[in-house]
Amino acid sequence: MKNSYFLSIENLNRDETLPLSEVLAQLAFNERGLIPVITQDVESKQVLMFAWMNRQALDQTLTTGRMTYWSRSRDELWVKGESSGHTQTLVSMAIDCDGDVLLCQVEQTGAACHTGRVDCFYLNVDRERQQVRVDKDPS
Amino acid sequence: MKNSYFLSIENLNRDETLPLSEVLAQLAFNERGLIPVITQDVESKQVLMFAWMNRQALDQTLTTGRMTYWSRSRDELWVKGESSGHTQTLVSMAIDCDGDVLLCQVEQTGAACHTGRVDCFYLNVDRERQQVRVDKDPS
Numbered sequence: 320m321k322n323s324y325f326l327s328i329e330n331l332n333r334d335e336t337l338p339l340s341e342v343l344a345q346l347a348f349n350e351r352g353l354i355p356v357i358t359q360d361v362e363s364k365q366v367l368m369f370a371w372m373n374r375q376a377l378d379q380t381l382t383t384g385r386m387t388y389w390s391r392s393r394d395e396l397w398v399k400g401e402s403s404g405h406t407q408t409l410v411s412m413a414i415d416c417d418g419d420v421l422l423c424q425v426e427q428t429g430a431a432c433h434t435g436r437v438d439c440f441y442l443n444v445d446r447e448r449q450q451v452r453v454d455k456d457p458s
Numbered sequence: 459m460k461n462s463y464f465l466s467i468e469n470l471n472r473d474e475t476l477p478l479s480e481v482l483a484q485l486a487f488n489e490r491g492l493i494p495v496i497t498q499d500v501e502s503k504q505v506l507m508f509a510w511m512n513r514q515a516l517d518q519t520l521t522t523g524r525m526t527y528w529s530r531s532r533d534e535l536w537v538k539g540e541s542s543g544h545t546q547t548l549v550s551m552a553i554d555c556d557g558d559v560l561l562c563q564v565e566q567t568g569a570a571c572h573t574g575r576v577d578c579f580y581l582n583v584d585r586e587r588q589q590v591r592v593d594k595d596p597s
Binding site: 332368414418434448 | 467468469470471472474475476477478479481494496498503505507508520523551552553555556557559561571572573575578581582583585587588590591593594595
């Protein structure tokens with residue numbers, strides 16, 4: 320979706336800066352007040368998981384450095400790893416060109432997926448055989 | 459969100475397979491009939507962009523091997539690179555544990571971002587300085 324604020328800054332050159340509070344105020348949270356978050360392992364570059372944040376979860380993540388999402392199923396703040404111990408330490412965060420997605424690089428402790436797998440993307444599409452193949456054992 | 463089909467298959471072991479048509483029929487498209495798609499460069503592992511597919515875009519991507527999204531702003535199928543030439547060839551696709559996100563590895567021709575940058579995530583959050591810093595020049 321086009322967002323006039325992010326359109327207005329898309330031609331900035333490398334190393335130009337903007338106040339964080341100004342940019343965050345312009346983020347395109349959806350009709351439920353949520354923004355998609357892609358979480359990537361800073362070392363392996365594996366995409367670990369995909370989840371959502373509301374503004375409070377985002378502020379808490381930035382303040383504490385611990386990845387904090389909004390759980391849509393429990394309808395509450397979700398400090399990743401709070402019960403499992405599989406925490407994620409925020410290393411860096413980037414906002415996309417439209418201001419409607421966040422990409423976070425993290426240091427992952429243990430498994431990112433609730434099934435005990437390193438990441439959530441273990442169901443692989445095999446177009447040739449028209450199958451889906453599991454590519455990691457559960458814990 | 460919990461999806462009973464994906465819950466029922468989460469303990470499958472590595473290399474077990476399921477029919478593709480069965481799995482695709484269970485994907486959790488949202489209330490607009492869309493599913494989030496994370497697109498990653500198969501070589502650099504950079505996350506290039508984030509977009510959405512409806513069932514038709516997904517089927518067309520799997521059939522043609524060319525990444526095809528649903529454009530929410532234009533409300534139409536969007537063959538990536540159709541006008542810019544910056545196409546994406548699908549190398550592999552994975553579904554997440556909840557069946558509500560797709561992760562695609564692609565070979566990217568040219569820039570993934572409409573600004574001419576390699577990827578869309580060029581606005582970096584600097585927590586210490588409370589700034590957002592542009593980390594790539596526009597084309």
